[in-house]
Amino acid sequence: KEILPCGSMTESMMIExxxxxxxxxxxxxxxxxxxxxxxxxxEATIAKHFKANPTENIVNKxxxxxxxxxxxxxxxxSLVLTDCANYEVKxxxxxxxxxxxxxxDAKLLKWGNIxxxxxxxxxxxxxERLMIQLRDDTQRLMGNPKPANELIFNLPTHTGxxxxxxxxxxxxxxxxxxxxxxxxxxxxxxxxxxxxxxLTVSKLLGHKSILQTQTYLRVSDIKKxxxxxxxxxxx
Numbered sequence: 001k002e003i004l005p006c007g008s009m010t011e012s013m014m015i016e017x018x019x020x021x022x023x024x025x026x027x028x029x030x031x032x033x034x035x036x037x038x039x040x041x042x043e044a045t046i047a048k049h050f051k052a053n054p055t056e057n058i059v060n061k062x063x064x065x066x067x068x069x070x071x072x073x074x075x076x077x078s079l080v081l082t083d084c085a086n087y088e089v090k091x092x093x094x095x096x097x098x099x100x101x102x103x104x105d106a107k108l109l110k111w112g113n114i115x116x117x118x119x120x121x122x123x124x125x126x127x128e129r130l131m132i133q134l135r136d137d138t139q140r141l142m143g144n145p146k147p148a149n150e151l152i153f154n155l156p157t158h159t160g161x162x163x164x165x166x167x168x169x170x171x172x173x174x175x176x177x178x179x180x181x182x183x184x185x186x187x188x189x190x191x192x193x194x195x196x197x198x199l200t201v202s203k204l205l206g207h208k209s210i211l212q213t214q215t216y217l218r219v220s221d222i223k224k225x226x227x228x229x230x231x232x233x234x235x
Contacts, residue, residue: 006044011054014041018058031062069176071097071186082172089164092153095141096183099132100205103180107155112148123206130206188213 017037021030038055045053071079076097084090092106101109104124113121117139119132142152155161161180169178176182184205191201202213 006049009041009050009054011057014055014058018060028062031060034060068182068185069178070182070189071174071176071178073190075172075174076186076190078172078174079168082168084164084168084171086156086161086164088154089156089161090168091141091143092155093161093165093180093183095138095153096180097186098135098138098141100184100187102184103158103161106153107151109152110148111146111150111152114142114145114152126206126208128206128208132204 014037018030018034021033024030025033038058038060041050041053041055044050076094079090079097080094095101096103096106099119102123102125105121108124109119109121113119114134117134119130119134121130122128123130146152156164158180165178165180169176188201188205191204192198198213199210202210205213207213
């Protein structure tokens with residue numbers, strides 16, 4: 001790997017890197033990545049690896065995350081009835097719609113993570129433990145049990161999965177921009193629509209804080225309409 005000396009990391013380079021992040025990532029991702037970099041460089045400056053902190057005067061603003069499309073329960077059911085060119089992609093995506101798993105966790109999920117109808121994993125992104133009881137339909141999607149070290153889903157690359165997902169959702173008549181992470185958002189939104197409290201949803205998603213859940217869960221149009229109709233008619 002190429003080594004970048006601390007002395008080469010100037011303020012202008014850091015600004016260019018920050019601009020690169022903002023151009024290639026949506027929402028708060030760019031902010032969070034640069035925030036971590038600033039923290040590391042600050043520690044390195046304290047340890048005398050830098051004469052001066054090249055990120056000290058760079059303002060790292062947090063932008064609002066764009067709202068992701070979600071799948072209604074009826075749309076999830078339509079995907080069940082629609083053929084997908086890659087059956088592994090179909091099984092795994094539907095599993096994520098019913099468990100809220102991220103792609104990285106679904107891809108690495110092994111039979112050893114399943115014990116007594118319970119999924120027990122260490123999440124790749126947060127390194128936090130997550131335990132979820134599995135329903136009959138999620139167990140059906142997994143198929144027959146295999147040795148503990150075998151993967152439950154044999155998925156292609158993330159890019160390959162997205163290609164199949166795009167074709168599959170189009171075949172199902174779903175005119176939305178659906179990415180793999182939409183399965184996680186759909187899971188959370190559908191739970192809220194079924195009147196599950198946000199604290200429970202937060203725990204099921206494996207969030208450390210309810211604030212994490214609030215940052216990207218939106219109130220659905222169905223729930224807003226339901227709230228409006230609570231007020232009695234005046235005519």
